[in-house]
Amino acid sequence: xxxxxxxxxxxxxxxxxxxxxxxxxxxxxxxxxxxxxxxxxxxxxxxxxxxxxxxxxxxxxxxxxxxxxxxxxxxxxxxxxxxxxxxxxxxxxxxxxxxxxxxxxxxxxxxxxxxxxxxxxxxxxxxxxxxxxxxxxxxxxxxxxxxxxxxxxxxxxxxxxxxxxxxxxxxxxxxxxxxxxxxxxxxxxxxxxxxxxxxxxxxxxxxxxxx
Amino acid sequence: xxxxxxxxxxxxxxxxxxxxxxxxxxxxxxxxxxxxxxxxxxxxxxxxxxxxxxxxxxxxxxxxxxxxxxxxxxxxxxxxxxxxxxxxxxxxxxxxxxxxxxxxxxxxxxxxxxxxxxxxxxxxxxxxxxxxxxxxxxxxxxxxxxxxxxxxxxxxxxxxxxxxxx
Numbered sequence: 001x002x003x004x005x006x007x008x009x010x011x012x013x014x015x016x017x018x019x020x021x022x023x024x025x026x027x028x029x030x031x032x033x034x035x036x037x038x039x040x041x042x043x044x045x046x047x048x049x050x051x052x053x054x055x056x057x058x059x060x061x062x063x064x065x066x067x068x069x070x071x072x073x074x075x076x077x078x079x080x081x082x083x084x085x086x087x088x089x090x091x092x093x094x095x096x097x098x099x100x101x102x103x104x105x106x107x108x109x110x111x112x113x114x115x116x117x118x119x120x121x122x123x124x125x126x127x128x129x130x131x132x133x134x135x136x137x138x139x140x141x142x143x144x145x146x147x148x149x150x151x152x153x154x155x156x157x158x159x160x161x162x163x164x165x166x167x168x169x170x171x172x173x174x175x176x177x178x179x180x181x182x183x184x185x186x187x188x189x190x191x192x193x194x195x196x197x198x199x200x201x202x203x204x205x206x207x208x209x210x211x
Numbered sequence: 212x213x214x215x216x217x218x219x220x221x222x223x224x225x226x227x228x229x230x231x232x233x234x235x236x237x238x239x240x241x242x243x244x245x246x247x248x249x250x251x252x253x254x255x256x257x258x259x260x261x262x263x264x265x266x267x268x269x270x271x272x273x274x275x276x277x278x279x280x281x282x283x284x285x286x287x288x289x290x291x292x293x294x295x296x297x298x299x300x301x302x303x304x305x306x307x308x309x310x311x312x313x314x315x316x317x318x319x320x321x322x323x324x325x326x327x328x329x330x331x332x333x334x335x336x337x338x339x340x341x342x343x344x345x346x347x348x349x350x351x352x353x354x355x356x357x358x359x360x361x362x363x364x365x366x367x368x369x370x371x372x373x374x375x376x377x
Binding site (some may be wrong): 166169173177186187188190191193194195197198199201202204205206208209210 | 301303307309310311312314315316318319322323326327328331342343344345347349350351352354356358362369370
């Protein structure tokens with residue numbers, strides 16, 4: 001089977017090769033043969049041109065040209081209309097697609113912006129909340145510190161006042177009693193107290209007087 | 212002549228201070244002079260002599276000690292012993308917050324002469340700041356029986372009461 005395929009391919013290649021050789025030889029022959037008949041070809045072409053010009057004056061007369069012009073105009077208008085219609089359809093489609101695209105893009109953009117905005121708002125809210133919590137904590141700590149300091153100051157003040165109270169209140173009372181009773185107590189009312197005191201110290205007084 | 216010392220005079224309550232005793236001594240001396248003058252006048256005049264008027268202090272003193280002032284010996288001895296007593300009698304200084312009335316002073320001096328010394332005298336002072344009681348100074352000691360010292364000693368009691376009220 002493989003041998004057949006190989007023979008077929010080789011045969012095809014040989015056929016192509018010989019065909020190519022034949023074309024080259026034919027062109028070479030045609031080129032070498034043209035050198036002698038060059039003048040007759042030019043004459044023939046001139047004769048054809050003259051005949052064509054003469055027939056053209058008969059074929060393309062004024063009515064025919066008008067007819068062709070009308071046909072061409074109609075055809076051109078039709079083509080233009082069709083193209084305009086196609087262009088309009090394309091344009092409508094493009095506009096529609098563009099609208100859809102714009103809607104999608106704007107929606108996507110707005111969604112992303114809204115998402116970013118919401119995220120930023122949430123972050124800002126969390127930040128504000130954290131800051132508020134931190135501030136609240138600091139305020140609480142400050143309040144506690146101030147409270148403790150205040151209590152300490154109050155305790156110190158109380159201790160100072162109590163100390164001054166303890167040191168001076170007895171003197172104040174004593175002074176008050178002195179001021180109140182200094183001129184009120186006569187000796188007669190004090191005699192029992194004085195004699196009692198002297199009785200208590202009679203021994204000392206006697207010893208001192210009899211020395 | 213007996214060797215035993217005469218009994219000491221008893222001082223009546225009206226004689227409180229050394230000034231009273233000095234005044235009594237001067238009165239006795241004055242009385243002695245007056246009686247001497249009367250005796251001189253009696254020699255020239257036939258009229259009988261009379262006893263000069265005496266202060267209440269002197270009368271009380273004479274009655275208390277049952278002395279006859281008309282007797283020359285007694286009078287001489289009295290004059291001499293009053294002079295000695297004035298210089299030697301123990302003086303107790305007593306300072307009060309207010310003016311001391313004579314009755315109170317008499318009670319005090321009576322107690323002193325009964326309980327401490329029969330010839331004790333009082334020197335009275337005034338110091339309103341002691342509030343009440345007496346600030347007593349004997350020859351060698353000071354006895355603070357004032358209301359001020361009593362209050363000062365009761366500081367804790369005042370504080371205790373005030374704390375109880377608080």
